[in-house]
Amino acid sequence: MSDTSNLIAGRTGPWEIVLGLEVHAQVASNAKLFSGAAVGAGAPPNSQVSLVDAAMPGMLPVINRHCVEQAVRTGLGLNAQINLKSHFDRKNYFYPDLPQGYQISQFKHPVVGEGEIVVEHDDGSTFTVGIERLHLEQDAGKSLHDQDPGATYVDLNRAGTALMEIVSRPDMRSSAQAAAYVKKLRTILVYLGSCDGDMEKGNLRADVNVSVRRPGEGLGTRCEIKNVNSYRYIQAAIEYEARRQIEILEDGGKIDQETRLFDPGKGETRPMRSKEEAHDYRYFPDPDLLPLELDPAWVKRIRDSLPELPDAKKARLQSQYGLSAYDAGVLISEQDKADFYEAAVKGRDPKLTANWVTNDLAARLSAAGLAFSESPFGPEVIAELTGLIEENVISSKIAKDVFERMWAGEGGPRQIVETQGLQQVSDTGALEAIIDRLIAANPGQAEAVKTRPQAIGWFVGQVMKETGGKANPGAINQLLRAKLGG
Numbered sequence: 001m002s003d004t005s006n007l008i009a010g011r012t013g014p015w016e017i018v019l020g021l022e023v024h025a026q027v028a029s030n031a032k033l034f035s036g037a038a039v040g041a042g043a044p045p046n047s048q049v050s051l052v053d054a055a056m057p058g059m060l061p062v063i064n065r066h067c068v069e070q071a072v073r074t075g076l077g078l079n080a081q082i083n084l085k086s087h088f089d090r091k092n093y094f095y096p097d098l099p100q101g102y103q104i105s106q107f108k109h110p111v112v113g114e115g116e117i118v119v120e121h122d123d124g125s126t127f128t129v130g131i132e133r134l135h136l137e138q139d140a141g142k143s144l145h146d147q148d149p150g151a152t153y154v155d156l157n158r159a160g161t162a163l164m165e166i167v168s169r170p171d172m173r174s175s176a177q178a179a180a181y182v183k184k185l186r187t188i189l190v191y192l193g194s195c196d197g198d199m200e201k202g203n204l205r206a207d208v209n210v211s212v213r214r215p216g217e218g219l220g221t222r223c224e225i226k227n228v229n230s231y232r233y234i235q236a237a238i239e240y241e242a243r244r245q246i247e248i249l250e251d252g253g254k255i256d257q258e259t260r261l262f263d264p265g266k267g268e269t270r271p272m273r274s275k276e277e278a279h280d281y282r283y284f285p286d287p288d289l290l291p292l293e294l295d296p297a298w299v300k301r302i303r304d305s306l307p308e309l310p311d312a313k314k315a316r317l318q319s320q321y322g323l324s325a326y327d328a329g330v331l332i333s334e335q336d337k338a339d340f341y342e343a344a345v346k347g348r349d350p351k352l353t354a355n356w357v358t359n360d361l362a363a364r365l366s367a368a369g370l371a372f373s374e375s376p377f378g379p380e381v382i383a384e385l386t387g388l389i390e391e392n393v394i395s396s397k398i399a400k401d402v403f404e405r406m407w408a409g410e411g412g413p414r415q416i417v418e419t420q421g422l423q424q425v426s427d428t429g430a431l432e433a434i435i436d437r438l439i440a441a442n443p444g445q446a447e448a449v450k451t452r453p454q455a456i457g458w459f460v461g462q463v464m465k466e467t468g469g470k471a472n473p474g475a476i477n478q479l480l481r482a483k484l485g486g
Contacts, residue, residue, distance in 0.1 A: 006173040007215060010246045017242045018211045018219060019178050020170035023185060024163050025195040026139070026203040027070045033138045033162035034061030034104065041201050045144075045155040053160040055099035060288050067162040068292065069302060070194040071111050071136050074164055076303050077192045078131050080115025084299070087291040088136075092282045097141035097154050105165075107283045110135035111292065118311065119177070119184045124325055129181050130169035139163050164195070170209070170219065175235035175242075182206055183231060183333075187310050191335050205229040210241045212249070220245070221255040225262050225269055237262035241269045313338060321350035330358045336372035337362070344379035348386045356382055360403055377406060385413040398422050435479050438462050446484055456480050 007014040032039055035052035052059045075082050086109045090102040112134035120126050141159035145152050166185065172178045186204055189195040197204050206229075211222035223245070225237045240262075245255050260269040308316070310332045317328040317338070331338045331354065345353040361382065365375060385402060388394045394402060394417055405416045417423055438459055439446045446459075459480050 006177075008212075008242060008246065010250050012250050014215060015212045015242075015246050016215050017173055017175075017238065018170050018213060018222075019172035019174075019238065020209045020222075021168045021172070021178060021181065022207040022209070022224075023166045023168075023182060024139075024205050024207070025074075025166060025189055025197075027067045027136075027162035027164055028193060028195055029064060029067050029070065029162055031064055031066070032160040033064050033067050033136065035160055037160065039161050043157055045153070046157060048157045049159065053099070053156055055101075061104060061286075063289065063292065064162065067136060068111065068294075070162075071134060071164055072294070072299060072302050073192050073306065074166075074189065074194045075112030075115065075134055076299075076306060077188050077194075077309055078112075078115035078117060078134070078166070080131055080134065081113035082294070082299055083109065083111055083113050084294045084296060085109070085291055086111045086135075088286045088289045089283045090286050091137075095140060095143070096152065097143045097156065097159065099141070099156065099159060103138060103140065104286055104289070105137035106135035111294075117181065117184055117188070119180050120329060121176075121180065127171075127177060129171045132167045132169050134164055134166045137163050137165055170211075175238035178208065178238055179231040179235050182234060184310070187333060187335075191307055191309055193307075199229045202227075202229055206234060208234060208237060208241075210238055210245070211255070212242055212245045220249075221257050223255065223257065223269075224259045226259055226272060228262055233262055233264055236264070236267055237269055240267060244269065317341075321345060321354075323350060323354055327351070327354045327358065330354075334372060340372045340375070340379050340382075344382040344386070346383065348383050349390055352386050352389065353382065356386060356403075360400070364407055376409075377412075381406065381412060388413055388417060393417060393423055435459065439484070450484070456484060459484070 007016055009015075027033070029039060031037065032050070032053065035050040037050040037053055038048045040048070050059075052061055072082055086106060088104050089107040091105045091107070092102045094101055110133045114133070115131035117129050117131065118126050119129060139158050139161040141154055141156040143152050143154055147153045168181065172181060182204075186195075186197040186199075189204070190197045195204060199205065205227050208225045208228055209222045210225065211220035213220040223241060225241060228234050228237050241260070248255060256274070258274050259272045261272045262269050314325070314328045314332045317323050317331060318325060323331070331341050337357065341354060341357045344357060361375065362372075365372060370376075385399060385406070388402075389396055389399050398417075402413050402416050402422065405411075405420070406413060410416055411419070442459075456477070460477065
């Protein structure tokens, strides 16, 4: 059934977008899928290439057991069927950066079969995306067109690197759903440790299949947008491509099935090539590789070693710490953030700690381009800061100033409070003297509180001003209400 909230208005009536994604996730491994060559960014061109990767005559592929384990681990994390028997195929096509003239991939018999991911909208509602398959394949190299005006250079460092291609069913109906799906998938992969999820380096990228149809009709002709590597670009590419297809259909044209590229600078897609079908690749079993057969006991050991995954962690944070679904969702969005929180919350107020971790600290780290694992101070420092607030040593407002001084490297929270004299004034005798003086000097304002209780805020502000913001707001309000009846 179509969700009317996701329909797009055209000149001739509403349209529905249908989306399926093929996500390529680089396997977290120190070696390539079929050779012992190193994997890693930043190495000089063609310095991480074995004779197998370069397709030298007589060189035979040897499967990397760790890469298979990572694929199985991922399949289990996606609630997917693990196929105990699978095999590798040759996918034939020709590019300068594909030395063999074919890619070793999996076609009819992948290592992982059907699964599903439950994805959450920003409003807390959920939708489910079916996983059709996950297969292992080797990456190609990279053609460099900007090194010489008259030549193209080829870097084979990436050739042979293990990829997991995770193919979804066409279950998404908006660009926001597609971005949310990739975000959730990335989070799961990072928790599992099977992919680092670095989209900027291309270690996680998506091919987006877009088609449009009238609500209730069958599937339309799809176009595939290749290698999109950010959530924002995924959404922009889908929105442009859907509008392009709708305009063609409303003008009486037809959609050609093709592969397209997204140009972020222009915000539009452009043709790359006509879309190949499976028969165009002339798939056949790789004669150099035996079928891949998995021991059920080995798969069970992998299952038993799985970490706590995002959905389970979110449910536990809610039940264990009484957090809202929103706060728990923000915390589990990054494994390092969730770990930081759990270390900081020991013996502290859960909600207060969550606010400091997800708001103040997260904002500062993001602005500095740092991950939680790179924070200049650890969770014990945030715990010390929230402890000072809970103990009424400082107010939440003063804590903001203390945090800025911490970030500037002036020391720990308690040290800063003591050296700067930032302790909160909770001495009721001292506060009462200030309040009595203010009431005597401002009888009109005091009288106004009797008819307008909110006018008490003026006195609170004056006390805070006289104490340099160090007065305990709770103590001020309690004294004022006792004296003025506000």
